[in-house]
Amino acid sequence: MKTVRTISELRAGLGQTRPGLVPTMGAFHEGHLSLIRAARAENDVVLVSLFVNPSQFGRNEDLSRYPRDESRDAELAETEGVDYLFVPAPEEMYPPGFQTWVDVEELSKPLEGAFRPGHFRGVATVCLKLFNIVKPGRAYFGQKDAQQAAVVNRMVRDLDLDLEIRVLPIVREADGLALSSRNAYLSPEERSAATALPRALEARDPSLLNGLEIDYFEEADFEPRVLAAAVRVGGTRLIDNVVIEEGAPT
Numbered sequence: 001m002k003t004v005r006t007i008s009e010l011r012a013g014l015g016q017t018r019p020g021l022v023p024t025m026g027a028f029h030e031g032h033l034s035l036i037r038a039a040r041a042e043n044d045v046v047l048v049s050l051f052v053n054p055s056q057f058g059r060n061e062d063l064s065r066y067p068r069d070e071s072r073d074a075e076l077a078e079t080e081g082v083d084y085l086f087v088p089a090p091e092e093m094y095p096p097g098f099q100t101w102v103d104v105e106e107l108s109k110p111l112e113g114a115f116r117p118g119h120f121r122g123v124a125t126v127c128l129k130l131f132n133i134v135k136p137g138r139a140y141f142g143q144k145d146a147q148q149a150a151v152v153n154r155m156v157r158d159l160d161l162d163l164e165i166r167v168l169p170i171v172r173e174a175d176g177l178a179l180s181s182r183n184a185y186l187s188p189e190e191r192s193a194a195t196a197l198p199r200a201l202e203a204r205d206p207s208l209l210n211g212l213e214i215d216y217f218e219e220a221d222f223e224p225r226v227l228a229a230a231v232r233v234g235g236t237r238l239i240d241n242v243v244i245e246e247g248a249p250t
Contacts, residue, residue, distance in 0.1 A: 001078040003085045007133050010086055014134070019045035019083065021136035023127060026050045027067035027181035028076045031171040035140040036080045038168055043138060047084040048077050049130055054090055056122030067184050086134070093129060101125050104151045104158070111228055112147050112239070115215050120151050127152050131161055138164045142171075144178050146241045150222040170240075172198065178240045185236040194233045201227055201242045219244065 004010045020043030022035045039046045050073055057063040070087060077085050101121050107113075108120035131139065141149045149167045156165055171179045176198035177191075186194060193212065200208035204227060206217040215230040215237070224245035231238055 001074070001082050001085055003074060003087060005087050005089065006092060007088070010084065010133060013084065014045075014047075017045050018135055018137040019043055019047040021130065021134050021139040022046070022048045023130055023139065023141070024048060024050055024073075025052045025066065025181070026073045027069060027184070028073045029171075029179045029181065029183075031142050031144065031179040033076065033080060034171050035142060035168055036077065036082060038166065039138070039140050040081050042166075045083045046081065047086060047134055047136070048082050049086040049088075049134075051086075051088055051093065051126070053093075053122055053126045055094065055125060056119050058116055058118065061116070062182075062185075065185075067181050093126065102128050102155060104154050107147070107151050107154050107222075110147075111216055111218070111220060112230065115230065120148070123148055124151055124155050128155065128159070128161075131156075131163060136163050138166055140166045140168065143167055143243070144170045144180065144240065146222055146226045146228055147220065150220075153223065176202070178238075180238060182236055182238060186233060190234045190236065194231075194236075194238060197229060197231055197238060197240050198242075201229055201240055 002013060004013060020039035022039050024032055036048060050070065052066050052068065054063055074085055102124040103121050104124050113120055141152060153165050156163065173179065175195045177195050178198065196208055196210045196212060200206055206214060209231060213232040217229040220226050220228050224243050226241040227244050228241040
């Protein structure tokens with residue numbers, strides 16, 4: 001596996017190759033690894049980006065304490081057969097004078113967009129940059145971030161980008177909690193309380209959230225349609241969803 005930190009070096013290494021791309025912010029868990037394995041099965045070359053994107057964090061969000069462990073992530077990526085690990089610095093992706101942003105207007109407004117203004121502008125912009133830098137044939141995302149997947153899909157269609165977006169099912173713990181890098185913030189007691197989130201979604205019953213602070217618990221007309229929720233457990237904010245469209249995978 002080659003670890004690359006600059007756009008010019010990455011482009012030189014890839015040449016005309018169109019790899020499978022797995023965009024990540026690191027702190028790998030089985031959810032990330034499921035995307036990498038799918039990419040490995042479907043592409044001759046696999047590229048994983050590892051970039052904690054500052055433009056998708058709000059002023060009072062957890063950018064500074066977001067979990068980071070590049071050496072562990074690199075070891076896992078190499079074990080999974082990744083060919084390239086792209087680890088750019090923020091100034092490589094947003095050089096001085098950067099001022100161009102992508103805004104997927106309507107899909108970015110509800111749910112996460114209402115609680116995290118500007119979040120999806122940052123997501124769409126960094127994804128478009130990665131697509132332009134890497135020129136993948138396929139890019140892999142997780143269903144847990146259902147609105148993110150919807151925003152990226154809409155951007156790809158609207159801007160006529162030549163790639164396939166693959167959205168893979170949520171990977172869950174044995175108790176139902178969706179795997180997330182932010183789960184590391186939870187104390188044992190908070191971890192136990194958080195399992196109310198998948199139970200409430202599965203039952204379509206917000207009363208099962210047992211007093212957790214709810215940002216939203218509502219259906220969203222994405223593709224596929226989902227019941228999505230965001231809750232706060234102590235100082236940690238968790239999102240999850242279940243697919244409610246008949247015949248769609250969860």
